[in-house]
């Protein structure tokens with residue numbers, strides 16, 4: 052009698068210990084395995100070439116579409132996989148162990164655009180647009196930033212005014228990922244935020260071919276994320292049909308805020324991928340490289356780089372996946388931790404890449420060993436999708452409003 056009740060008490064604890072935060076269900080396990088294969092076979096080999104030439108790899112992007120990787124969180128009725136934010140984080144972590152620049156292009160397409168539309172758009176808009184985006188036929192992006200307004204998003208100057216039932220949209224957006232696909236080739240479809248009243252924003256679906264919509268300058272010579280195409284987009288009195296207003300007039304800020312949670316978590320996941328790869332590279336190198344007749348991993352100062360990076364990576368990884376696990380697409384509600392996860396993971400990534408360069412010495416400084424590219428790519432995470440300072444400001448504001456969040 053005593054034995055069987057002990058067994059009953061132990062059973063749930065065993066189950067609980069087996070819970071895997073990073074692949075909680077068989078679907079996540081399957082996704083992790085296919086991501087490993089895709090990254091190894093298709094992504095790794097092309098990464099440094101596209102970084103050097105500063106070009107977006109459209110054929111690889113379309114292959115990702117064929118494998119269902121462009122719509123992991125999009126409902127199945129629109130061609131997606133219908134998975135959750137944990138799957139989104141798995142995707143961006145895996146891609147960023149190899150090619151964070153390609154990962155950023157996919158992130159802008161799948162999360163800044165497709166996920167945003169799936170949550171905030173109408174049934175008709177989703178049916179018309181999402182299948183072409185999820186397959187990779189169309190390349191998509193999101194336009195918030197302007198030459199005069201980044202962090203201060205409500206200061207944007209792009210305006211949309213009613214023209215009968217339709218709208219007229221004018222302004223300039225900049226630093227838009229997937230704004231172009233190649234020189235002189237515009238991306239296909241964008242969510243564009245514009246002012247439609249005094250401190251009131253609305254979101255519009257602007258498509259290639261709409262008169263007055265064109266590609267401005269391509270930003271060349273970027274520090275990192277060079278495999279993604281960053282461009283300025285120009286809107287000159289673009290006539291946007293009434294059907295292309297996303298949600299209701301004046302709801303733009305609410306859409307933007309709700310989508311920022313998945314945007315920040317996937318950017319944080321890019322930081323995890325960078326840190327993971329940097330750690331693997333430094334571990335292998337420290338084992339093989341000898342100095343004074345011993346592998347350098349036997350030196351305490353090298354051990355410090357490896358161990359500190361490992362501890363920081365594990366902590367950031369647990370935090371980001373746990374926040375993803377709690378994120379519900381309809382109600383959001385993870386604003387503080389999405390900000391905090393990105394604040395942490397972006398800095399962990401940069402420190403990890405920096406430590407890896409240090410462990411590799413002169414070789415770390417050279418392109419062949421990947422870590423210099425990771426270091427350049429990591430810097431973007433401290434700026435894009437919210438600067439470090441913006442996260443610090445948001446987190447402090449939210450905690451001051453509700454100190455019980457702390458615990």
Ligand SMILES: Cc1cc2nc3c(=O)[nH]c(=O)nc-3n(C[C@H](O)[C@H](O)[C@H](O)COP(=O)(O)OP(=O)(O)OC[C@H]3O[C@@H](n4cnc5c(N)ncnc54)[C@H](O)[C@@H]3O)c2cc1C
Nearest residue numbers: 193194195196200201202226227228434435436437438440
């Ligand atoms: C490679 C790349 C890709 C990008 N992709 C996209 C995209 O697809 N779509 C898009 O819309 N945008 C995109 N961006 C833009 C990015 O989100 C912005 O660069 C970012 O939000 C910062 O805006 P900003 O560059 O105008 O800097 P600013 O807002 O001008 O900030 C300049 C400095 O001032 C600080 N600062 C500003 N306000 C405050 C404050 N209140 N308190 C303290 N410090 C403050 C900032 O933290 C920063 O250090 C991309 C940027 C890059 C570099």
